[in-house]
Amino acid sequence: MKDHNQTRKPGPRTRSIHTGRHPHEQFGFVNTPVYRGSTVLAPSMDALMNREDARFVYATKGTPTSEALEAAWSDIAGAAGTVAVGSGLAAVALSLMAALKAGDHLLVTDSVYRPTRHFCDTVLKRYGVETTYFDPMIGADVEKLFRPNTAAVFTEAPGSQSFEVQDVPAIAAVARKHNALTIMDNTWATPFFFPPHERGVDIALEAGTKYLGGHSDLLLGIVSANEKAWKKLRSTYDAFAMCAGPDDMFLALRGLRTMHLRLKEAEKQALAMAHWFAARPEVKTVLHPALPSCPGHAIWKRDFLGSSGLFSVILQPAPQKAVAAMLDGLTYFGMGYSWGGFESLVVPFDCADYRTATQWNPGGPALRFQIGFEDLEDLQADLDEGFKRLRAAS
Ligand SMILES: *Cc1c(COP(=O)(O)O)cnc(C)c1O
Numbered sequence: 001m002k003d004h005n006q007t008r009k010p011g012p013r014t015r016s017i018h019t020g021r022h023p024h025e026q027f028g029f030v031n032t033p034v035y036r037g038s039t040v041l042a043p044s045m046d047a048l049m050n051r052e053d054a055r056f057v058y059a060t061k062g063t064p065t066s067e068a069l070e071a072a073w074s075d076i077a078g079a080a081g082t083v084a085v086g087s088g089l090a091a092v093a094l095s096l097m098a099a100l101k102a103g104d105h106l107l108v109t110d111s112v113y114r115p116t117r118h119f120c121d122t123v124l125k126r127y128g129v130e131t132t133y134f135d136p137m138i139g140a141d142v143e144k145l146f147r148p149n150t151a152a153v154f155t156e157a158p159g160s161q162s163f164e165v166q167d168v169p170a171i172a173a174v175a176r177k178h179n180a181l182t183i184m185d186n187t188w189a190t191p192f193f194f195p196p197h198e199r200g201v202d203i204a205l206e207a208g209t210k211y212l213g214g215h216s217d218l219l220l221g222i223v224s225a226n227e228k229a230w231k232k233l234r235s236t237y238d239a240f241a242m243c244a245g246p247d248d249m250f251l252a253l254r255g256l257r258t259m260h261l262r263l264k265e266a267e268k269q270a271l272a273m274a275h276w277f278a279a280r281p282e283v284k285t286v287l288h289p290a291l292p293s294c295p296g297h298a299i300w301k302r303d304f305l306g307s308s309g310l311f312s313v314i315l316q317p318a319p320q321k322a323v324a325a326m327l328d329g330l331t332y333f334g335m336g337y338s339w340g341g342f343e344s345l346v347v348p349f350d351c352a353d354y355r356t357a358t359q360w361n362p363g364g365p366a367l368r369f370q371i372g373f374e375d376l377e378d379l380q381a382d383l384d385e386g387f388k389r390l391r392a393a394s
Pocket residue numbers: 087088089090092113156160185187188207208209210219220221338
């Protein structure tokens with residue numbers, strides 16, 4: 001960005017347009033191109049042997065494409081540094097590996113993304129890290145679960161599938177007091193709706209697969225850190241060479257330019273649908289952080305700057321075959337995992353299958369919706385027919 005000698009810090013939309021681009025370095029072309037490569041040639045033997053200060057050394061350590069993406073994300077997230085990895089789950093794994101060592105104790109929210117739980121219960125366990133899961137609504141009382149060897153707390157707000165909004169600032173304050181790192185999976189809100197490092201998070205991760213990509217056509221993970229955790233994160237990343245592919249990073253940079261606009265539209269669409277669901281007789285409750293019916297709604301109001309396109313709906317009790325009749329006939333809602341793209345999705349879920357610290361007993365079938373950019377009237381008409389099938393098969 002040119003320095004216009006302005007005192008005003010540019011707003012999120014301005015920054016998402018101008019950050020991480022250097023047209024004058026590439027013949028004036030607006031976007032940083034895809035740099036493919038492994039070898040980076042040195043101009044002399046001396047330069048080869050003293051490469052610590054070189055901007056690029058080898059492609060696993062960075063390319064102009066990764067540098068542009070990582071610089072842009074650091075700007076948007078308010079981070080000291082960022083690395084891009086091959087998937088959201090790789091970002092989870094890298095965050096945990098950067099924060100922990102053998103003999104450490106880890107605290108993880110019971111509402112965490114299920115594959116994160118799997119990583120803790122298998123790989124981390126094998127490497128001598130013990131995990132304790134905690135009630136997502138625990139807040140500052142998480143202190144009671146701290147042990148002398150607790151090295152990190154893993155939060156995710158709101159929770160995957162069940163949408164409890166955690167008190168991240170309170171949890172981070174306790175962690176800081178005990179010299180532990182706070183890690184947050186910030187995929188739902190993104191830094192635009194929850195600036196993680198400003199709120200006390202040391203290591204924040206994002207499944208770039210979701211809103212950053214935004215078009216259901218790539219896999220990417222982003223991990224950012226504050227000053228305190230950046231060195232640990234970067235050196236762990238370098239040790240693994242978990243680098244993302246150049247095409248995916250290019251697409252992510254392209255996605256970044258419209259991410260704020262897409263999020264605002266996703267927010268509007270999802271809020272309209274959440275209110276529509278709340279008024280349906282077939283619906284028991286709506287788990288959307290911006291609705292008072294969601295656990296932690298007051299915390300969302302206090303800490304978040306917006307809400308995105310994903311939420312859950314608990315139906316009135318109905319047999320599984322009736323839910324299947326409803327979902328199987330939908331036209332515009334695809335059934336599949338992931339989210340954050342342009343299209344609407346739905347998946348049934350049951351947290352009771354895996355929770356250990358809390359009970360999940362919502363009192364009816366649970367459905368998670370990702371609301372896309374279709375016309376609301378079409379989505380509602382589609383679901384209206386779905387509810388007819390549900391009632392007929394109940
Ligand atoms: C999808 C998701 C991930 C993992 O991202 P992938 O790119 O699919 O591996 C991690 N955390 C949350 C909250 C997610 O929704």
